[in-house]
Amino acid sequence: MISTLIIMKYTDYDTEDFLKDEFFIRWILSPDEQTDHFWKKWCENHPEKKQQILMARDFIRSVNYGEEEIISDQLYTDIYEAVVAKDISDPTETKTINWSWLKNIAAVTLVVSCFYLGYSVIKQPNEENRINEELVIRENPSGIKSVLTLSDGTVVHLNSESSLQFPEHFNDSVRSVKLTGEAFFEVAEDKAKPFVISAGGNNITVLGTTFNIKQSENFTIALVTGKVKVEDPTGNKILMKPKEMLIMEEGGKIVKKEFDPLEVIGWKDKYLVFKHNNFEEIKEKIESWYGVKIQGGGQFDHKWSYTGVYYNEPLEKVLEGISITSKFDYIIEGKKVIINNPK
Amino acid sequence: MKKPKIYNNLKHHEGLSLMELHHRQIMVVYCSQSDAEIWKSFKQGEEAAFNYIYRKYIPALFNYGYQLCKDKSLVKDCIQTIFMDLRIKREKLPEVSNIKGYLFKIMYRDLMRSIKKSHAYEYESLDNSDSFFPIVISHETRMINEEHANLRKKELEEAMAKLPSRQRKALLLLYREELSYKEIANIMDFKDVKSARKLVYRALSSLRSLFKI
Numbered sequence: 037m038i039s040t041l042i043i044m045k046y047t048d049y050d051t052e053d054f055l056k057d058e059f060f061i062r063w064i065l066s067p068d069e070q071t072d073h074f075w076k077k078w079c080e081n082h083p084e085k086k087q088q089i090l091m092a093r094d095f096i097r098s099v100n101y102g103e104e105e106i107i108s109d110q111l112y113t114d115i116y117e118a119v120v121a122k123d124i125s126d127p128t129e130t131k132t133i134n135w136s137w138l139k140n141i142a143a144v145t146l147v148v149s150c151f152y153l154g155y156s157v158i159k160q161p162n163e164e165n166r167i168n169e170e171l172v173i174r175e176n177p178s179g180i181k182s183v184l185t186l187s188d189g190t191v192v193h194l195n196s197e198s199s200l201q202f203p204e205h206f207n208d209s210v211r212s213v214k215l216t217g218e219a220f221f222e223v224a225e226d227k228a229k230p231f232v233i234s235a236g237g238n239n240i241t242v243l244g245t246t247f248n249i250k251q252s253e254n255f256t257i258a259l260v261t262g263k264v265k266v267e268d269p270t271g272n273k274i275l276m277k278p279k280e281m282l283i284m285e286e287g288g289k290i291v292k293k294e295f296d297p298l299e300v301i302g303w304k305d306k307y308l309v310f311k312h313n314n315f316e317e318i319k320e321k322i323e324s325w326y327g328v329k330i331q332g333g334g335q336f337d338h339k340w341s342y343t344g345v346y347y348n349e350p351l352e353k354v355l356e357g358i359s360i361t362s363k364f365d366y367i368i369e370g371k372k373v374i375i376n377n378p379k
Numbered sequence: 380m381k382k383p384k385i386y387n388n389l390k391h392h393e394g395l396s397l398m399e400l401h402h403r404q405i406m407v408v409y410c411s412q413s414d415a416e417i418w419k420s421f422k423q424g425e426e427a428a429f430n431y432i433y434r435k436y437i438p439a440l441f442n443y444g445y446q447l448c449k450d451k452s453l454v455k456d457c458i459q460t461i462f463m464d465l466r467i468k469r470e471k472l473p474e475v476s477n478i479k480g481y482l483f484k485i486m487y488r489d490l491m492r493s494i495k496k497s498h499a500y501e502y503e504s505l506d507n508s509d510s511f512f513p514i515v516i517s518h519e520t521r522m523i524n525e526e527h528a529n530l531r532k533k534e535l536e537e538a539m540a541k542l543p544s545r546q547r548k549a550l551l552l553l554y555r556e557e558l559s560y561k562e563i564a565n566i567m568d569f570k571d572v573k574s575a576r577k578l579v580y581r582a583l584s585s586l587r588s589l590f591k592i
Contacts, residue, residue: 056580
């Protein structure tokens with residue numbers, strides 16, 4: 037009954053009214069289950085309001101600071117150290133804090149991953165260029181990750197169960213590669229030759245130097261630094277800014293949000309990250325990471341989830357870590373893991 | 380003094396420090412908690428919660444300070460003092476349901492105070508001055524889809540520039556900082572939420588002609 041009332045109210049809405057509405061703003065800026073469910077349904081039932089909705093959406097998304105000031109890494113660490121140093125008694129201890137990670141983050145690039153590869157040719161090479169475009173395919177099975185350096189100096193961290201197709205030498209106009217699965221790109225800068233990644237029917241053009249893309253069920257790009265342009269199969273073009281993550285769902289819905297760097301790109305630095313993962317998700321991650329098959333584990337409660345971070349640990353350590361809080365036994369037999377629960 | 384044992388375990392990290400690991404784990408743990416829960420953890424002395432708050436809100440806070448005062452070192456000092464105070468008084472701090480709103484409010488109060496103290500600026504009109512909180516219409520954040528390219532960037536920016544800066548500030552807090560009317564009222568020292576709504580409504584009605592389809 038409440039929702040009927042709201043629907044009655046919104047039918048009289050003009051662009052300006054949508055712009056005033058907190059529930060609408062929340063949907064545009066940080067959609068969640070509640071807002072998404074309501075507004076999607078509402079849009080379906082009120083196609084006549086499409087223009088107003090789109091205009092309100094565009095307006096909300098495009099309001100930005102005219103003189104935005106981004107805090108420098110130096111200031112960020114200076115303030116932190118000053119604040120924390122105040123209550124650390126042993127001054128030698130503060131010196132052990134190494135802030136180089138901030139710079140690492142600034143230098144981080146792009147993770148692309150996609151499991152649904154819609155084949156798409158970015159640009160047909162010219163006849164004369166074709167000689168140079170000897171295509172190479174690198175493919176990683178489960179359990180194997182690799183780092184490749186392309187002819188232009190671009191470094192690609194290729195995840196397990198992923199493959200990258202690239203020319204041995206790039207041609208003169210564009211650097212094109214094709215990806216299935218997941219990869220992290222540190223693209224070498226060359227303004228004259230854009231770097232284009234084709235993945236799952238989407239084309240990603242690197243405008244600056246650094247970004248991060250992923251596709252599992254959805255196509256996801258997480259941009260750490262630089263600028264990235266994404267073109268979906270229907271021709272929509274989206275420009276991304278640093279610290280933004282773009283999620284393109286199969287139905288075509290596009291969501292932008294912030295992301296957790298460790299969760300998204302930790303894998304390339306050997307971090308195996310579980311964040312509120314259910315058993316199925318954990319199983320998938322471990323199988324892909326260690327190249328094993330997991331059996332059993334059918335007794336987990338629906339509500340059960342696990343959060344934990346492992347740095348470069350062997351399989352036993354990870355299973356042990358999870359089993360401590362989750363009450364199960366495990367047996368490792370070569371490439372097979374058998375899980376028995378409850379203990 | 381000997382280093383704690385944990386450092387030794389992490390020796391093999393290439394280019395990764397304990398602090399980095401620490402910070403990253405923190406983000407994982409707290410991302411899904413509510414502001415009220417995180418604040419409570421901080422009050423109870425959880426260092427990880429403090430780090431999370433610092434990491435998450437410093438960039439926005441710094442930018443907000445910069446909008447009020449272009450002297451970056453003053454903004455820096457102000458943030459530093461705020462966070463030192465938060466740590467010292469943590470047990471006595473109030474319950475907070477929106478951390479960003481709370482920090483913005485303190486930032487405004489403290490920055491105004493230190494500007495007055497420094498006498499370096501004409502502070503009286505400060506954020507009432509017409510040049511504060513400039514807005515650009517950013518095309519990067521939206522889909523470039525000609526059919527729906529309804530917004531006229533230049534016209535909008537000109538109209539924005541004519542708004543009183545308090546109205547621009549409210550629009551930025553609402554759309555860019557994702558704060559609620561309630562938080563905006565709190566940050567801008569309004570007696571009630573209605574006043575914050577009114578400010579936004581007035582700004583939107585000035586822009587009305589540009590929303591015609």
